[in-house]
Amino acid sequence: MAIFSGLMMITSKNPVHSVLWLIVTFFAISGHYILLNAQFLAIVNIIVYAGAIMVLFLFVIMLMNLNKETEPQKNRWLKLAGAVAGGCLLLVMVAALKDSDIKQQQALVKEGNIGLIQTLGKELFSTYVVPFEISSILFLSAMVGAVVIGKKD
Amino acid sequence: MPINYYIFLALALFSIGVAGVLTRRNAIIIFMCIELMLNAVNLLLVAFSKMHHLQMATTNAVAGTDGQLFVFFIMVVAAAEVSVGLAIIVMMYRNIHSVDVNFLNRLKH
Amino acid sequence: MQNALQIVYLIPLLPLIGFLINGLGRNYLSKPVISLVGCGTILASFILSIWVFIQVRGGNTFDPHYFNFISVGKLVIPFAFKIDQLSSLFLLIITGVGFLIHVYSTSYMHEEKPEHFGRYFSYLNLFVFSMLLLVMGANFVILFIGWEGVGLCSYLLIGYWFKNTAYNKAASKAFIMNRIGDLAFLIAIFWLIAKLGTVSFSEVFAATNLAKLKTLDITVITILLFIGATGKSAQIPLYTWLPDAMAGPTPVSALIHAATMVTAGIYMIARSNVLYSMSHITMDIVAYTGLATALLAATIALKQNDIKKVLAYSTVSQLGFMFLALGTGAYVAAVFHVMTHAFFKALLFLGSGSVIHAMSGEQDIRYMGGLSKKLKITFITFLIGCIAIAGIPPFSGFFSKDAILLSAYIKSPVLYGIALFTAMLTAFYMFRLFFITFTGSFRGTEEQKHHLHESPAAMTIPLVILAVLSIIGGLVGVPEAIMHGGDKLTAFLSPVIAQHAEHTVAHSTEYMLMGLSTGLVIVMIIAAWFIFRNYQAKEATGLGKVLENKWYVDEIYDTLIVKPLKKLGSFLNDIFEKNVVDGMVNGVGKLVNYGSRQMRLLQSGQVGAYVLLMVLSMVVFFVIQFFIRK
Amino acid sequence: MIAVLLILVPLLTGFASFFIKNEKTVRSWALFSSLVTLGVSLTGLIWLKDPKYLSHTCEWLPALGSSFSVKLDGLGLLLTLLNAISFPVIFIATWNTPYRKANNFFALMLLGQAGMMGVFLAMDALLFYFFWELALIPMYFLCSQWGGEKRIAVTFKFFIYTFVGSLLMLIGILYLYNKTTSHSFSIQAFYDAGATLSAKQQNLVFWLMFIAFAIKMPIFPLHTWQPDTYEQAPTATTMALSGVMVKMGVFGVLRWLFPIVSGAAFQWGDFLTPLSIIGMIYASLIALRQDDMKRLIAYSSIAHIGLLSAGLFTQNTSGLQGVMIQMFSHGINIIGLWIVVEWIERKTGTRKLSQLGGLAQTAPSLAVFFVIIALANIALPLTNAFVGEFLIFNGILSSYTQYYLWFTVMAGICIILGAAYTLRMVRKAAYGNTNEITGAVTDISLSEKVALGIIVLLIFCIGVFPQPMLDLTSGVTESIANKFEVIRYPVVMPK
């Protein structure tokens, strides 16, 4: 499901369609999160990604009204090469990692409470408070950046 | 559920993202592919976090949370990146009225 | 006790001082002062030499040691002199003849500008200095220093008229050919050092050391030394420089290229006679080379028209005789001939100088003739010289040459035959020269004719003195056969030159030989008289032409050695150096530039391409890590 | 004390002279400083007996195990003396040569001198490398700032060429450093480390370091930078380069190569001696065909250096001793030759032999000096070069190789060729008739007379009394030669 929609995403001509396909992918991934009993992340994923970010994308695309098959073909070879390279990467990594020493281990499904908001919250504001603060700096800089770039002059 | 499935799934998504970056010319879509790569990573991290939780739940009740928190941070960063990235793309578009990366060839050699 | 010979160091020192004074002051001193200094110093050392000679005759030899020239590791080369019979004799010859020629030069060169006049005399003094160093040196290195020094002076004096390019070329030629010999000499010295660790005569010739040497070593060393001698003493194959050396002023030719320098080789071999006597191969080589040279030079001399060239070739030929003597073990005879030759050849050269002077620079005998009337003294002295060289008793040449012929006969009749034939040739070409120059009618231009005049006293007096010496000079070596105890020279030199196995011949044979040679010589003279009494110049043909062109030896050398070297040089310079050696270096630079130009293209500016390359390299790395490395 | 002064004096005065704008002043300043340096190095000779004044050591890079340690031993004394003598002579000789931005010129010259001093004094590998490069940089700037029209490319080639060499040497140094037990760059530690190396390692180090020295000397076929550089560089610099700088290569071999990797040096001797001799003949033959005096002298210098390196690889007392004194003599003689060429070029505006001639008439004093120096150049007895060449040839003939005779003869050929091309140069430049170029020339002025006078004086002093100079270096020579004796001994006596 996720893979299929992912593929659709990168193949569909029309940017808008690929955005929509990407959203589908995100939903699928969130599904996996829920399956893995990580509700918090699932929600955040849907809200932040499928919601905010993708909408942002859509806006931009609309703004540039690219919502038609504008993209001219780039030369076949490079495209092919790209696809092949991606395939190779997949192949190689899978082949490399398939016989890892943890392959027989299981991922806990449907139980375990670490995915729940309160656990995460506790951890976040106890152990991970410093990175959290740091990420605020990140946001600050991103904001400044957006201003710098966006401001008309 | 065997962890390998998740590994393969994540790798697949990741590679799809890479392939997308390689094949597409539209800057926005390339960017979206990168987002896809990030999500693949997220998925993998969550799977791992659950795996480690399963291993060490007895000793450490909160084992594995770090993985999920990392995912959270990744999302944060991604959001920030998106804001900046889109800003840059828009700026680009303002100037050359295209988001085709093939037009980015003033700088070479 | 203080040895009476303490002061020998003055003998070379005085000429050196003269050289310094004349050399540095040549711009300030007047000609008379220069001549005074030039001749005075030599005269002084001449007087000293006489005194030394007397001392030595009294049996007082002396080896002063001044300072260590070079001492490295075990090798010690002192700066030391060796005053013994041989060297004292040479001292006499050098300073004596040298002095006369200095005197002669004062008037011969009087037209020169003062500074050049000064230069000339400084060179002469320097020459005498080095020559004295050569004969006084107590070891091969000092000898070599003098050896090179005289070479230098001959170079400087041949090129004395430096405006003339041909002269300079001749000078360089002389120097370089000498260098070839010197190289062999040097190697011989190194060989001695390698084998014996010493170069001083006394130690080398000490029996204990000689015992150490293998025959091979001795042969090699002696041959190398001999090659050195061929360079300096103008023997085959290195003789061609000497005729060209006539470019220098005539007194120089007399002093350096006849009387003294060219005999350095003979001195050196005589000095190391002990070594030579131990290697028969070398002896033969020396003998045959000498003989061949004598013959070759004599033949060439037959057809030369330049008065000085004739004398030059005769010098070569005479030197050949001396080497023949050395080769046949008659060292004394060689030294003897050196002495007599010094007298009469100097006489002849100075005579020719006086002729040239009278002819205002003309050297070609075809434009002379009938000079006997105008230049009386020159005429007579020259005649004496010719008789002496031809070897008519009782003139000096007779005794020395006879001694050589005798020793040749002892060695083998064949040698004797050829030597005799050469002697006849000598007589013939000398008198050819004589008759063409002095008899017949004058063939020069008119103003030359009425410009003809006898040379001033400063020139004629040396001529006379030398003439006298050439007459009586031979009496120091009268053969036993004629007068018992007449051979004083041998007796005098016996401490230095060991007389090895005496195989004397019956006196009757000796008389016979003498008579034969004398007779033939006289025949030759008469023949010359008939042929050249009134000579008319005509084009030489056939063999004559070959002889006139000196057997084309110079040309052969030029094509075989000089030209190829030059070609090689140009090839290396223009092609090899530029394209190969330097090409390699520049090639690297070009390669880098080329690579740079290609690698720039990697930077295509296409994001897609960049990512593609990155991903591919990642794949490669993964493959290496997971599928190849283990 | 002395050692430090030798470096400091030219260094400081050099920096100072950057700021002396007036040309005359800076000339005299440079001359003064070089004379002071000379004085210092002569005092060094006086204190030869008590070496406590001759060496100095202090902390520098303790972390790296490198210390600022300089010392004057016989070898160092010899070459610093050469260095100290050369520069006053150069300054006097070029007194009348005009330079743009004279202050920079003389400053760089003095800095170069300081660098070379350091090279000859350093007792610490890193310090040695420091100075090695430091000597190079000013020379580079001098050549490409004040040189001929092709200067930039040529000197750049020269720079890169030598730089590559020295970098390889740096690796060699580092390699040895890793082998030292005490992890120090001090020369003693290096000597000890060298002894412990295996044959393969020795070869590696030998080549890494030898390349640098070979380029500097230079040895055929690494010589191509030299003629161009000598031709293009301002003659004063050329004097410094050929008089002193090329000795750095020989010096390096003597101090940093032979004592450390004697085994490899011995093993490669049979390969390098013929190479140097080929180089000699090669250079001589080319010199025979040169028309440009500077190029001719350059090639003759290559030939002489070839002889030096051949002497090095005789690796016996006589040969090495010869090398020592020949280094000095060659420096003196070639500087003399350059002075003559410099004067000729300045007066006639050409260096082409084909355009010269008859200078002996218009400039007799020059001709006299010229002839004397030329004769010294071909090693006539009683000139300085004779002693060196005599010893070197003697060394070659008695060297430990079965080809010694061939080597001697081959090298000997160069004596003849040397005479040929030198006399050719003299003949074409000084003799013959004057032409419109040389006709108008006036004779040399006082400054040149003084400079050439000093040169000639040295030529004869060393030529007649070489012994003091030989004694100076005998200690060093012995120690090196003994190292090789030790190696040879088992070979000489087969079991």
Added chain:
Amino acid sequence: MNALIVSAVLGVVMMFSSVWLKSKAAIRNVAIAGMVLLVAVNIMEFCGVQLFHIDTKGMISFDKFALVFNTVIFVSTLLYYLLSARDMEKVGLNYAEYFALIFFILCGVTLSSSFQSLLVLFLGIEIISIPLYILTGSDKRNLKSNEAALKYFLLGSFSTGILLMGIALVYGAKGSFNTEVIDAYFQGSPSVLLIGGMLLLMFAMAFKVSVVPFHFWTPDVYDGAPTVFTSFMATIVKAAVFVAFIRLFDQAFGLLQAQWQLFIAVLTALTLLIGNITAVFQQSVKRMLAYSSISQAGFMLLAVYAMNTDAKEGLLLYTAAYCLATIGIFAVLIKMSDYTFEGFNGLAKSQPLLAATTTVFLLSLAGIPMTAGFLSKFYMLKAAMATGKNLWLVIFAVLMAAVSVYYYFRVIQAMYFKEGEPQQISATASFKWTLIFLAALVILLGIFPGLIIGWLYF
């Protein structure tokens, strides 16, 4: 810690300073003052004065190395301000914001030099990168700048993806982000997940420090970005990421050295080769410097390859030498009207002082003795040599160093030996004095490297 927080605060201050302060000079002075403060507090921390007591739960540790390195970085940033702050005005209107972003970047630098958890590493690198994207594109009407920004952004975030994948795999193998835990002892062959993650991390870091074959962004971005900021990212940022690189592989993958050493060696060789050879043929000095920065990265990579005390000391010295020299050259370059080599013709005549100092910097980059550049290269070679294997790498490195001389000296030749039309260059006295100071520093470090390295053992 001090530095981290202070720089963050300063960033905020700068943001608002544009509101309060009208004159650019004032803003500049505030920034410079702030920089001085930053240096001061960092040194205070070095001397053990903690302004803030925050328990980072073992995520960050400001050890000596990190602190010394930060000092170096801050000082060079200060010098960078003094030299080039003026020239930021030319870029665009948001003068204060540029400073703010630079301060934020410095936060990132402090993080990446002192992280103990991959999370912090990730955040640090992102905090460095995101403002850089913006600074690159800050010259908005200049297409080159835009293009550079977009390229940098796309490739940068792509590499971020790789970085994250690597981190994820490592986490999968070890179950933690903490470097000690990751480096904890294991028996038998290490898990493939770990190695795969390690490789991916290597690629990502290689990208950030522009190591061949992940260097492609560098020339374009450096060329396109406004020169002022090129100067900044070519020096300080690069150095910072390098420290992160060596820290990561030292602390997290120290035990895996056998696995990655060969790869690093190969990468080094490639980087030296491409960087140097390509630089030879460049026509613009700016682009040449971009490639030279790649080749210098190759040399610094030797430190990662060797990974011993020499290497760390050396890297410290190297970053100092490299930053100082490059900042200096760029400062001069900015003043030039023409960035090609011909632009430098005859500079020695019109601006002797600039020429002289530039020469010192170039010599330092080329690694000539008496300059810091030599000793730093020397350290690198020494370290690599100390590993006792792969001698070919060292020899190759020096050969490439020789090549580098070629293009560095082209500038010197242009300045001194070629004639050129004099161009008016506005160089204030303070600017000149700072240059002199910089040059003096370069030479001083070239003779007494102890001035920096000594602090490690203080």
